[in-house]
Amino acid sequence: MTIDLTALAAPDFWIGVGIVAGIYSIFSLGLQLNVGLTGILNFGQAGFMAVGAYAMAILILRFHWPAPVALAASAAIAMLAGVVIGAASLRLSGDYLAMATIAAAQLVSGVAQNAAPLTGGNQGLLGYDAAWTTLARWMLARLSAVGLGDQSQLPLFIVTWAIFGLALALLTGLRGTPWGRVLRAIREDEAAAAALGKNVFAYKLQSLAIAAGLAALAGDLLALNITLIYPQSFSADVTFIGFAVLVLGGLGSFAGVALGSVLLWSVLEAASFVRLPLAADKVAAVQMLIVGLVLIAVMVWRPEGLRGKREEMVLRG
């Protein structure tokens, strides 16, 4: 076994990691709103991500919508999907809701695989990023003025983290309002919230719709990053990585999501530099093993996660 660390010193490696970490941060902000703030076990977040990415790609490729409009519309469509799926499932509790959301994500994946005229089936879609390429080139020209012109991935990095920053500011602001207080009460005890006159179902629906919108934006950015989307791009693994990010960052903390995501993806990507005399699929398994060890280490060292509140974790029982 050898370790080649030269690539770790290369800026483009870290920019690449940063983009993926940023995409998962946006994705997990939505999960945090659901799981950490409202108490909804949303296991279908990858489904909303797929809805967003496919909506954007289809609107651009099949309906020739301008890219910025398609981007905004993709978030709106995913939010609508959140309302529809939520209306059907949010009256279920705990585990049943989790199963229903997994099923909803499977449904999205099934449609993506089979509605080939629209989605390209298992071949997927590509060529939706022409407008983005133009914008990225324009940004790179500006960046070259400060000597960063040769970092071709930098524009997406900047856009991703700018969107994360906006979403973080919005959610942090919302949490501090009376609206956010009702969500926390629902997380604590639905019956108590209802007994005080709060429409629990309506709040859960709003929480899920906002999370779906964030998943869609993450999906749009992922689509721009990988330039080809196909059903497996949004597999259930994506949701589970999102949950790992939540646990690492700390349940209930929006800023923790970014820390958790950066840590997880740094470890995951850096682990690929560990050269093992093994087949590629086994190397991938070893990568996940290392991530698992990091997760365990964090749980031992800080059970509440990097930015979670231990008091709240204990008091919630």
Place this chain on the structure above:
Amino acid sequence: MASRPGAPGPAPILEVRDLRRAFGGVRAVDRASLAVEQGSITALIGPNGAGKTTLFNLVTGFLRPDAGDVVFAGRPVTGRPAHVIARLGMMRTFQLTKALGAMTVLDNMLLAAQDQPAEHLAGLLAGPASWRRREAANRTRALGILERFRLAAQARAYAGTLSGGQRKLLELARLLMAAPRLVLLDEPLAGVNPVLGREILAHMHALRRERGMTFLFIEHDMEAVMNNADVVIVMAQGRVIARGRPRDVRRDAAVIDAYLGAHAEDTA
């Protein structure tokens, strides 16, 4: 008078007629009828399994009745969702206290305020200045109420750090913040030491006197029931079997039967 089940008194704030709810083959509430007079302190008693808590759940919208009617303040509310009934002014507590542990005592209180439009996303659009003003006013009112319930010192503490008795007080304080017209208390004295129990009862009388609140409470402590209730309603096997003044109910043959088993008077 004591043996007339569910006889309506003057100006009932709550009327329940022929309410029914079965769980599988168990008829938990079986054609129960009762009325609670405006401004009264009414006790709901009965042996374990009589259907008292199920009746509370049906009346407050936490369970849907199979049949029957619930009328609150002249308005039919049968089968309406719990939050709608609460907003109309009928609120309840639970047998196990539901203080929201990972929220502060003050947040528990602010949550109960019924006049904060910024609890809705649309209400937030009016801008932070307007809801912060309302919030500040509510905070002042909340601190005043906490003072009264001797919880002001814990206002910033997590509710989960309070003792069991303090949590019961917080639940009452929270109700006062919400200012309902009718309060349904499910065993307010269970697991509470006698001193605190007297305090809770005193709060109940004071709130009735000052605010005209009506109370319906489930309780097993017979001394507390006999000394504090104006009217006692007795349930057994899902039905209301007696209603009357405490001293009349105590002598009612059907009530004695329900508590001690049939034909108790033969052996007595």
